[in-house]
Amino acid sequence: MNDVAIRVQNLSKRYRIGARQAGYSTIRETVTDLAVAPVRRLRRLGQPTPPEETIWALKDVSFEVKHGEVLGIIGRNGSGKTTLLKVLCRITEPTEGQAEIHGRVGSLLEVGTGFHPELTGRENIYLNGAILGMKRTEIHTKFDEIIEFAEIERFLDTPVKRYSSGMYVRLAFAVAAHLEPEILLVDEVLAVGDATFQKKCLGKMGDVAREGRTVLFVSHNLGAVQQLCGSVILLQSGTVVERNSPERVTSMYLSDASESADGVFDLAAHPARPQKYASIIKRIVLRSSGSSSRSFFFPDDSLVVELLLDASPPIVKPRLAVAIEDASGRRITTLASYLQQSQLPALTGRSTVTCSLPRLDLGPGRYLLSASVGTKNDGLLDSVDNAAWFEVGWRNNYGNGEPYYGVYGPVIRGSEWQRIDERSGYAGIVDDSCIDLLS
Amino acid sequence: MTTSIDSKSELSTIPTAEEIPTILIRPSRGWVALNLRDLWLYRELLYFLTWRDIKVRYKQTVLGAAWAVLQPFFTMVVFSIFFGRLAQVPSDGIPYPIFAYCALVPWSYFAGGLERAGNSLVGSANLITKVYFPRLAIPISAVLAGLLDFAIAFVVLLGMMLYYGIVPTAAILTLPLFLLLAIATALAVGLWLSALNVQYRDVRYTIPFLTQFWLFATPIAYSSSLVPEQWRALYGLNPMAGVVEGFRWALLGKSPPGPLLAVSVTVVVVLLIGGLYYFRRTEKTFADVV
Numbered sequence: 001m002n003d004v005a006i007r008v009q010n011l012s013k014r015y016r017i018g019a020r021q022a023g024y025s026t027i028r029e030t031v032t033d034l035a036v037a038p039v040r041r042l043r044r045l046g047q048p049t050p051p052e053e054t055i056w057a058l059k060d061v062s063f064e065v066k067h068g069e070v071l072g073i074i075g076r077n078g079s080g081k082t083t084l085l086k087v088l089c090r091i092t093e094p095t096e097g098q099a100e101i102h103g104r105v106g107s108l109l110e111v112g113t114g115f116h117p118e119l120t121g122r123e124n125i126y127l128n129g130a131i132l133g134m135k136r137t138e139i140h141t142k143f144d145e146i147i148e149f150a151e152i153e154r155f156l157d158t159p160v161k162r163y164s165s166g167m168y169v170r171l172a173f174a175v176a177a178h179l180e181p182e183i184l185l186v187d188e189v190l191a192v193g194d195a196t197f198q199k200k201c202l203g204k205m206g207d208v209a210r211e212g213r214t215v216l217f218v219s220h221n222l223g224a225v226q227q228l229c230g231s232v233i234l235l236q237s238g239t240v241v242e243r244n245s246p247e248r249v250t251s252m253y254l255s256d257a258s259e260s261a262d263g264v265f266d267l268a269a270h271p272a273r274p275q276k277y278a279s280i281i282k283r284i285v286l287r288s289s290g291s292s293s294r295s296f297f298f299p300d301d302s303l304v305v306e307l308l309l310d311a312s313p314p315i316v317k318p319r320l321a322v323a324i325e326d327a328s329g330r331r332i333t334t335l336a337s338y339l340q341q342s343q344l345p346a347l348t349g350r351s352t353v354t355c356s357l358p359r360l361d362l363g364p365g366r367y368l369l370s371a372s373v374g375t376k377n378d379g380l381l382d383s384v385d386n387a388a389w390f391e392v393g394w395r396n397n398y399g400n401g402e403p404y405y406g407v408y409g410p411v412i413r414g415s416e417w418q419r420i421d422e423r424s425g426y427a428g429i430v431d432d433s434c435i436d437l438l439s
Numbered sequence: 440m441t442t443s444i445d446s447k448s449e450l451s452t453i454p455t456a457e458e459i460p461t462i463l464i465r466p467s468r469g470w471v472a473l474n475l476r477d478l479w480l481y482r483e484l485l486y487f488l489t490w491r492d493i494k495v496r497y498k499q500t501v502l503g504a505a506w507a508v509l510q511p512f513f514t515m516v517v518f519s520i521f522f523g524r525l526a527q528v529p530s531d532g533i534p535y536p537i538f539a540y541c542a543l544v545p546w547s548y549f550a551g552g553l554e555r556a557g558n559s560l561v562g563s564a565n566l567i568t569k570v571y572f573p574r575l576a577i578p579i580s581a582v583l584a585g586l587l588d589f590a591i592a593f594v595v596l597l598g599m600m601l602y603y604g605i606v607p608t609a610a611i612l613t614l615p616l617f618l619l620l621a622i623a624t625a626l627a628v629g630l631w632l633s634a635l636n637v638q639y640r641d642v643r644y645t646i647p648f649l650t651q652f653w654l655f656a657t658p659i660a661y662s663s664s665l666v667p668e669q670w671r672a673l674y675g676l677n678p679m680a681g682v683v684e685g686f687r688w689a690l691l692g693k694s695p696p697g698p699l700l701a702v703s704v705t706v707v708v709v710l711l712i713g714g715l716y717y718f719r720r721t722e723k724t725f726a727d728v729v
Contacts, residue, residue, distance in 0.1 A: 015727070086726065090464060090571040093723040098465035105462065113569040116491060118498045123491075130487040131570055159498075182459070 005183055005214040006065040006088070010097035013058040013083050013238075057083040059238040060097070067103070067182075068212040072229035072246060074219065074253050080238040081218045085109060085187050088216070103214065106133055106181030112172030117161035121152055121171055124160055128175045142178045149200075150174035170197055177204045183214045199407060202227065222250045223364050223406030226394060251393055263293035265388040267371075273384045280315075280373050280382035282350075283308040286390050289356065295390045297360050299404060299412050303390075305335075305355045307371060314348040315375060322355055323370045324362075325386075332362065332410050338376075347373075361412040363404055364394045471719050478573045485576045485583075492555070492584035507588035508595050511543040518543075522660045531662050533691050537599050541690055542659040542683040544596050545621045548589040549679060550650045552622075555581040556629025557646045560637050564729045574722050575715075578633045582626045589618075600690065610689045617685035623707050624678045630714030634721045637729050658683055663699065675702030678710075 058080045065071050075081050086092045088099060089107040114131040115124050125146055129139035139146075147153055150171040152163075160168055186205070202224055209215055209228055219225050225232060225246055232249040234242040242249050263286035268279060285306040287293045297303060305322050321336040335355050337344050344353065367390055372383035394403050404412055478485070497503040515536055522528040523535030530538040559581040560567065560574070567574065600607070636642035657679040658665075666674050674680050675696075681703025684696035696703075 086568075087464060090462070091568065092726045094464060094466050096466060098463065101462040101464070103459055107570060109569045114566050116495055118495050119491065123494065127487050127491055130484045131566065131572065133484075133572070136483055 003067050004064050004100075005067045005069070005103055006063075006099065006101050006216070008064070008088075008097075008099045009062050011058055011061045011084070011087060011094050011099055012056060012096040013080075013087055013092070014054050014056050014095040017053045017055055056238050058087065058094070061235075061238070061240055062097075063233060063240060063243060065214055065216065067214055069231070070209040070215040070217060070229045072217050072219065072225040072232035072249075073235060074222065074225060074232060074249065075235035078237075079235040081235055082109070082187055083238075084235070085185050085216065085218055089185055101183060103182030104133075105183045105185065106179040107185040108132075108176045108179070109185075109187045111169060111176050115160060115168070115172060118159055120159055121147075121150075121156045121163070124171070125175055128172070129179075132176060132179050133181070134179060138180075146174045146178050149177065149204075166197070173197075173201055177201070177208075181213075183216075184208060185216045187218045188220065202407065221406060222253070222394060226250060226403065227405060247394070263287060263295040263388075263390070267384050267387055270384050270387060272386055273382070277380065277382045280309055280311055281307055281371050281384060281387070282310050284369065284371060284388045286369075286388060295388075296393060297390055298393050299360055299362060299364075301360050303357045303360045305369065305371075305388075307353045307355070308350070309347055309353060309373065310350050311347040311373075312349060314346055315373065315381065316346045317375055318344050318347050319374050319376060320344065320353060320355070321372050323372075325368045325370070326410050327366045327368070329368075330410075332367070360392065361414075362392050363408055363410045363412055364392050364406040365410065366391045367410075467723060471723075473715055473719055474573070478575050478579075481572050481576055484572055485580055488576055488580035489583045492580060493587050496584070504588075504591055507591040511540060511547045511592050512595065514547075515540040515543055518660050528661050529665070531664060531693055533605075533687075533693065534603050537596075537603050537605065537691065538662075538687070539660060540596060540599060541686055542657075544589065544592045545617070545682050545686050546654065546657065546659055546679065547592060548585050549621055549625045549682070550654070551588065552582040552585045552625035553629055553632065553650060554646050555584065556625065557632035557636055557642060559629075560633045560725065561640070561643070561729060567729055568726050574725060575630075575718060578629045578718075579626065581633075582622060582629055585625075586622075596690070605691060607690055608692050610692065610695070612689075613685070614689040617682055617689060620678070620685065620704065620707060621682045623711055624682060627678075627707055627710035627714045630718045631710070634714075634718045637725050638721065653677070653679065656680075662693075663696075672698040672702050675699035676706055678703040678707045681707075 061080070061084060063071075073081050073084065083092070085107070086109070087094050088101065089105070089109065091109075112128070114128055116127065119127065125143065126136070126139055130136070147156060150167075150173075152167055152171055155163065155167065160171070163171070205215075205217070205224075205228055215228075217225065217229060229246050231243060232246045233240050234249045234253055242252055244252075265284045265286075266282075267273070267284060268282050270279075273279065285293045285308070286295060287304050287306070288297065289302045289304050293306075307320065307322075311318075319336070319338040321334055321338075323334045324332045326332055335357070337353075337355070347353075368386045369388040369390070370383070370385045371387050372380055374380040374383075394405070497506065500506065502509070518539045519536045523530065523539070528535070556578040559577045563577050566572075566577075632642050632646065656677055658674075663671060663674055663680060663684050675698070681696060681700045684693070685700060687693040688695050
């Protein structure tokens, strides 16, 4: 018996860029093209023909997935992850190569595919289930489970257009989560819903993996990938550059400098700077103390934000601030010079100001930096939102093999834990200062 | 708990759910097989898509399914006044209102099916780019969804027959065949239009024109006996002529359509097979283009 669930051999997919951008054409365009093309071709006679504008979204991708294996696929935007899944789901055809899939395939490229806003929750469960490839009897037996998971019992007979977005997503994921094919292809579906629901989804995905089903999991959520996958493939411009353990591949992905992730952000003419502000902050450089600039840190690294400023006229008593937001735009913290004890000296002409954190202590994920300069009297003089970004990788922070996952939250706090011994009363936790008080 | 175990064992008796299928994904070249077996495996989806189309159509409408009757009925009223009464168009000895309505019922089904099928793929772009299933299910369900409307309008037709005291002959037994011909015609043209519409959005604007011209090229307001005898078989090149004359023969006892029908059937079969192959050939690019 063959134990390979998916075998991909030299799979390639080419897109014609022009055709893709123009989308559909009109007959008029086709007709004019027909008329103009021969003339153009005549004119070009003798000149070298320009290469056709195509891109390979996938190029010679080969890998195997065994039955029961959970394989993660990560890569930057445009690296071909979604195209790969689309080819494996048979949504689009490969240009070259082939893939064999042994077993019933279920795919989840987006939750709520085929939901109709006019239909009720109940009706949509059946419709969506059928679209995802479930049999009617199968949906019927799982119906109660689905509504329980989605927590929408009361709204079962309400058209889904009246649902809140949270309810909608919960229902959509609930149907998809009860799909039980031997092979499941999943794309980025965990990026929806609120935190509690995401956790629930992650738990459900874990169950699926533990049940011994084959899963291909595409995600940006590195924490989830590490938690769920047995091995991970790293895609880069359509080719597989690495297949290894989740830890190795994710750290490789994070340290990959291909996305000009050198930690230097030029702001002299930044599009996000509102017109009313003068261009004072010229550049932001991110680094760790004692190392060169970069955009990738581990939670226990130090962070130094270097602000290159050009102040004319001089700014007396400047107030500088750097705000940190997570990828979803939630502000994590603001580091402000004016919240500290000592006043920064006046800024005249070109100068550099640094803001340092001895430990970053942020969970894995991507963060955005905004920077501003002002004074107490004049208010803001310059402010650039999302001026810089950095990524925090996963690492075993405390040397005991336990990673801090992104789902734990963005702020890492060291905490002390002790067991209270009942016989000795409070003695187990009191420290020196308390002993003073007690005695 | 026991019930869920029971239903699980019931599940396992469904043959298609249990065989371990092997899917081979590779680029297809040239003309591809129709692969109607795949469509059969997805027959439940076909059912659900049809059911969705029917359900959604009359949500938030005041008159609901009455719309299925209103359109052919009022067209019949207008035709009766202008063509029947004022222009004195001959109707082969049959009362003009029922003469027109009997043709309008299959025509409304055809025109509606054509419009829905033609726009069906473009309207389902989010499905096509997100999940796999035989794409043929989309235009087919669009064509089938009109059958409920047809049934409702047909009941009114029976009522009118009763009113005019028309007793159908044994020819009424052939009616399902003419309905089948109407479905096949709508599907054949719908397949071409839906696949073309993905590539060329001009199709969307062409459909209303097309149906308008087609309406007058079809013997609805008039009888095909207006066409000179020697050209009548050629008139069957418009397959709806065959459908309409067939309906009148089966229900109103007009003379049988004869060679005209044979031409219509041939045209539909050619159009349908061609449409299926064209659809399958262009299908692989739908997700990239739509």
